[in-house]
Amino acid sequence: MGYKVTIEQGSLEFSVNAQENLLNAALQAKINLPHGCKSGSCGACKCKVTHGDIELEEYNKIALSDDDIANNYILLCKASAHSDVILDIPGFTNGFPIKTMPSKIESIDKVGSVAILKLKLPANQIFEFYAGQYIDIIYEGKNRSYSIANSPTSKGIIELHIRYRQGGVFSEAAWQTLTINQILRFKGPMGNFTLQNTTKPALMVCTGTGFAPIKAILEQMIAENNQRELHLIWGNFTAEDFYLTEILPVWQNQLNLKVTLCTNDKTEGYYTGMVTDYIQESFNDLNQHEIYACGNPAMIENLYNIASSQLKLDKRNFYSDVFTPSI
Numbered sequence: 001m002g003y004k005v006t007i008e009q010g011s012l013e014f015s016v017n018a019q020e021n022l023l024n025a026a027l028q029a030k031i032n033l034p035h036g037c038k039s040g041s042c043g044a045c046k047c048k049v050t051h052g053d054i055e056l057e058e059y060n061k062i063a064l065s066d067d068d069i070a071n072n073y074i075l076l077c078k079a080s081a082h083s084d085v086i087l088d089i090p091g092f093t094n095g096f097p098i099k100t101m102p103s104k105i106e107s108i109d110k111v112g113s114v115a116i117l118k119l120k121l122p123a124n125q126i127f128e129f130y131a132g133q134y135i136d137i138i139y140e141g142k143n144r145s146y147s148i149a150n151s152p153t154s155k156g157i158i159e160l161h162i163r164y165r166q167g168g169v170f171s172e173a174a175w176q177t178l179t180i181n182q183i184l185r186f187k188g189p190m191g192n193f194t195l196q197n198t199t200k201p202a203l204m205v206c207t208g209t210g211f212a213p214i215k216a217i218l219e220q221m222i223a224e225n226n227q228r229e230l231h232l233i234w235g236n237f238t239a240e241d242f243y244l245t246e247i248l249p250v251w252q253n254q255l256n257l258k259v260t261l262c263t264n265d266k267t268e269g270y271y272t273g274m275v276t277d278y279i280q281e282s283f284n285d286l287n288q289h290e291i292y293a294c295g296n297p298a299m300i301e302n303l304y305n306i307a308s309s310q311l312k313l314d315k316r317n318f319y320s321d322v323f324t325p326s327i
């Protein structure tokens, strides 16, 4: 049976059946509701139900607390409808339309264990996105999500960072079989990991190729001459796992940016330990900060817990994009 879901902001509507979650139904209807992990872990899809009967599947309590439940908040990625529903999503605008588009591989550069793939977009089609959003590459019948690593100011190009993962459907292809000028289809833009319009100092925290959307956001800030106080804290297992580090000093000349690279190896010039160790050691009050975090789910959960419970971060100022690797 189908139900109608209405979003108060913008009076948008979409339909959903009782077997699917509200987030998937909205994305199918090309309504780009806020989301991140799609698995009940990050809280990015949290919103309020002002009318209707909802059932929630299992989720992480960090993403949705008992207080939230008592106040009629839900996670869209874990919610199914048993009646018509009205959602309250403050500040929501539908953003740019989600499109499925062809692209042509312009270059594949392998830097250590990361392939930097540049896709050229068709000259006769418009593709708009916000810095920090992601796309799904459609390859051999499967969708694989990758953050866009360039800002929208680089017109006609999409840059992706693909870590080599043995047996990974698209990762193996990027390393072994994809060729220049090959056509790849993708769907996007999606996601809400975007810079907020404030002047608060921001920690940009990432692990591995979680650097990609942060690169896009920083490039956008350079284009806008945004001089907000920033601290990039980037972690990798070893010093060899970092890539594109040559652009960091260039950014430091253009932005109000401090950079800390963290690795488990003892390497001169690098902090030894995890990004969360560094943050715990270096800060004692993040009450006036925002945190933008992108990387593996364990890091994001750990960082959220440390920042909100020990370092006084206002939970509303934590923005995350969770990477869940898929084969």
Ligand code: FES
Binding pocket: 034, 035, 036, 037, 038, 039, 040, 041, 042, 043, 044, 045, 046, 063, 075, 076, 077, 078
């Ligand atoms: S909790 Fe729903 S998208 Fe992350």
